[in-house]
Amino acid sequence: MKILNARRINTIVSMIGYLFVWAPIVVLAIFSFNASAYGVKWESLTIKWYVDLFHTPEIMQAVLRSLLIASITTIFATAIGTLAGYGLYKYKFAGRRFLRMSVLLPITVPYVIMAGALLVYFTRIVHIPLGYPAIIIAHISFSAPLAVFVTLGRMQRINWSLEEASVDLGANTLTTWRKVTIPLLLPAIFASAVLIFPWSFNDFTVTYFVAGVGTTTLPLYLFSMLEYSLKPVLINAISLIFIIMPILLIMLIYLSKARTKHGS
Amino acid sequence: MQGEQDNICIELRNLVKMFPGVTAVNHVNLKVKDREVFSLLGPSGCGKTTILRIIAGLETADEGEVLIGGQVVNEVPPYRRDCNLVFQNLALFPHMTIGQNIAYGLERKRVAKNEIKKRVNEMLEFMSLEAMKDRYPVQLSGGQQQRIALARSLVLKPSCCCWMNPWRHWTEN
Amino acid sequence: MLKLVENRKTWVFIGGLIFALAVSFMGSGLVGSAQAKTYKQYVASLPDGCQPVPRECFEQAVAGKTFAMYDWAAWWPEELYKGFEKEFGIKIVRDNYPNLDEALAKFRLNPKTPYDFWLTNPKSVWYMKNWKLLETVNHDWIPNVNRYLAGDVKEASWDKGYNYTVLTTLGYDAYVINKNFINKDDSRIPSWKFLFEGWDVYKDRLVMRNEMNRVIGNTLKYLGYSLNSTNPKELKEAEDVLVRLKPHIMAFNSWPKRAVMAGEVWIVEGVVHDYLSLGKLAGPENPFVPCYPPKGCLLSPMLVVMPKGGNNPAACHLFLNYLYRPDNFATLINGVAYGHGHTGVNGLIKEKVVKWMTPPEAGYREKCEVLLPPAFTGQGEKLRAAIWEKLKK
């Protein structure tokens, strides 16, 4: 009886937790189909906001820009961060501990300060053109530490004699990386990418400062739009799309996993 | 002095290995002949594992020479040495099936695909583990895992195979 | 998972996706200039009362190919931008800022920020002028502006002789009531007295702007002082008024559209014009009433400036001249319902908009004031910041 009660309490608590997480999303989803622009009260069912969204080329362009920047950032930041995390864990060199501790520095410095510093650095010191190159480099420099951090955490739980076994069985360093190390780090790589993509996609402050002409991303557009636009529901519609996409992705991965399991 | 006709498989000359604070291997000399079963016995921490790791090339010797098949191999990287280890913790690749684990070394040596298949099946049969081919290491018992680790090394037909703590899973067999 | 990663197809797919994204950008960079007019066609096509820019300006603008604009997202009617692109075959590259202070910070940190056109306020203009980051306006290149811009605006306090700026819209920062909740015939309406003392009627359903200089400025106006006052005695009086009002303020929010729509807010201080479009969404009858206090209020001009970093100042002149054509300017005003300083559009503005964008009283503009350096620099700023801090505590 007691166990049952504990279980029930557990279920209820977790239900409440889910409710907190999901309620705003559900409300947002429902009101993105509301004909009233301010969603104060329910008027009638409509998809006009979605139609509007696709007929606002400025928004679509901003979405595309953000997607492009986030994809490139994710690939490079994850790769660089994972390599750096691996090196920091595996190789012993002077200053390693200091480096390991300072990895998170770019994340802890307030964004505005870092953004201003990056702008000055790009324009006055290294002369990297503002716009996509600067945005992507800035994003990588901010998000790669996340990957380092995640990788370091994972490395501690890996059995490193597996790499030695691979070398012993005739694989050179590169093959060992490809066949053993990367698969072992895969959960970390995946987690890093999952963290970095939305981080880069959402970023406002850094992007704002290092953006060049014609690189207004979705967050920049939305913040500017809030000032005068009378179609705030458009934001609901965009948000819903970006909530649904990752859910679909997760489901796809889950399904493909389930299928491979059944297959074997 | 050994007779010339005796084929020496592994020879260690004056091997020294030092770790910060300990001398793990202190001037060791030994010879192992072909087809000989040679055991290193000693108290825990006396340097047995270290010797085997040096032979396999995973550790470099501070002094002395390692010879495999009469050749000094001190400078040869581990993946080119004709010598395989069975690790203390077995080190089976968790993300590969048993079949893939055994095939791993052969694939690295670029053996033909059907040849790999044949030899893997032979090896599994030899270890009477045919049924396990498509399972993952976690789905095996400790003794079975140990046999797979051995099979993974032996399938390469190395001139020597070093086995650490072979009795670890003995009780289960 | 591993299968997905090892599978070459996955990577080909991701690579392809990114490539497609990249290509779609390159594609969007090309604008069809087939319909673009030659200078002769352009001159011939102008409606009555409009003058062309000189040939030199036209040719430089077209040769520049692109026109980089920095303004608010989703505010001005899109057809203004589209029409310009189509008429001249010049590609408009538009970026948007979240607010003008951040935009100003960007110019400060990178003086070469290459925008040809920046829509901004007098405060930024003052700073940009001080930093020597503004290009001067070539009056010979904007005949329509010269012709239609009102005389008092040409000599306005923020830029006498319009040497650095061209006015687009004028926002009247006064207050708006919801007549469903407040009797619009209250004798105190539309004076400031109602906003600052009428809480018996509006029952604390008041929202003030979340901007120090504007709130304190309008309080000074209510007291009959200049909103750029630096006199400690006058500011102390303003402080007392605001401290008295504070318990009746629901929130400080510069654009509380949702709460206003929901009827949670009955009276709101802000740019009155914004509530016309909002009212249209409220139903068949607009419940909002703009109130222009007879003592005057804060005026928010939106000014076009040309930052020094711009690559195509000729295009900016061409655009300004295009914008000041009465038909185009009417498009702008009908879209945003803001006040303005254009003398040639009166017959072209929709009746409903006219009611909203113009104060009922002739010559009202002269009673209004713009925020000037005394308010946002030095002593004036310090005194205001101290009041604001007390208010927000």
Ligand SMILES: Nc1ncnc2c1ncn2[C@@H]1O[C@H](COP(=O)(O)OP(=O)(O)OP(=O)(O)O)[C@@H](O)[C@H]1O
């Ligand atoms: N990487 C290392 N760094 C420092 N010291 C080490 C390292 N590897 C081994 N040692 C030390 O070298 C000595 C020999 O270790 P080794 O693992 O060879 O012992 P062993 O004979 O295999 O012991 P056991 O029977 O317990 O496995 C030990 O004192 C150990 O602490």
Ligand SMILES: [Mg+2]
């Ligand atoms: Mg040992």
